[in-house]
Amino acid sequence: MRLEGKKAIITGCNGEFGSAIVPGFAAEGCDVACVDFTQAGADTGAEKVRQRGRQALAVAIDLRKRDEIEAMVDEVIAAFGRIDILINTTMASHNQEFLNFKEEDFDDSLSRGVISYFLTCQAVARQMVKQRYGKIINLSSIVGVLGPGQAASWTADRGAVNGLTRAAAHALGFYGINVNAVARGNTARKPYSAGVLERVRRLPLGRTETAEDMVEPCIFLASDGASYITGTILNVDGGYTVAGVTDDRHRPEWARAGVDPSD
Numbered sequence: 211m212r213l214e215g216k217k218a219i220i221t222g223c224n225g226e227f228g229s230a231i232v233p234g235f236a237a238e239g240c241d242v243a244c245v246d247f248t249q250a251g252a253d254t255g256a257e258k259v260r261q262r263g264r265q266a267l268a269v270a271i272d273l274r275k276r277d278e279i280e281a282m283v284d285e286v287i288a289a290f291g292r293i294d295i296l297i298n299t300t301m302a303s304h305n306q307e308f309l310n311f312k313e314e315d316f317d318d319s320l321s322r323g324v325i326s327y328f329l330t331c332q333a334v335a336r337q338m339v340k341q342r343y344g345k346i347i348n349l350s351s352i353v354g355v356l357g358p359g360q361a362a363s364w365t366a367d368r369g370a371v372n373g374l375t376r377a378a379a380h381a382l383g384f385y386g387i388n389v390n391a392v393a394r395g396n397t398a399r400k401p402y403s404a405g406v407l408e409r410v411r412r413l414p415l416g417r418t419e420t421a422e423d424m425v426e427p428c429i430f431l432a433s434d435g436a437s438y439i440t441g442t443i444l445n446v447d448g449g450y451t452v453a454g455v456t457d458d459r460h461r462p463e464w465a466r467a468g469v470d471p472s473d
Contacts, residue, residue: 211239224251319363379441395447414449
């Protein structure tokens, strides 16, 4: 097992991606502190860990508040003795017309996203510095680079997450801490809208992403196999970010027709 005996904190443990990453890490031998905004969410994550025979801790806090985050870190250290891995997965996206985008929604995206990531990274890194070891992985998104106009706050937040990841990698690498991000792609679910169908038609891998697609990349970055990787934003997007260069002349017939091969 690639994470045998490691101790991890996973925030947003019951969200779309955290709920897949938690059992994936436990299956690799990792004990997990499952952190969520609600106790029910934290308990759900912890139960998935225990079902796989690993030690779990369920902690409900407001991830926008420094004092609650610092108390959570102390609780995890008391229970596990150390923190080897931190995975941040929280987010809050809002889709609105740009000229009328609500300031409170813009603030909500940043407070639940990059600000939460910053506070958690900072608090956990203080422990990792003492250990001279740690792996921090921030869930990001390709919207931080692509910039869809209807998602101004989400785009700004994920772009800031990428910048935070690179800055933390530079600052913390001197202490043996690796900091990377995994940028997810399109996760639209069927039935697809006309816009999503067009994007799927252009995708080289021909399908949208699932939460499970993020698990193995996160495990790899948390493992010793990625010990010389830091400051990297890994796109796990099925080729979404290269799809703009797709030429119909070089697509298979089914792709030109816009047919979903999984149907």
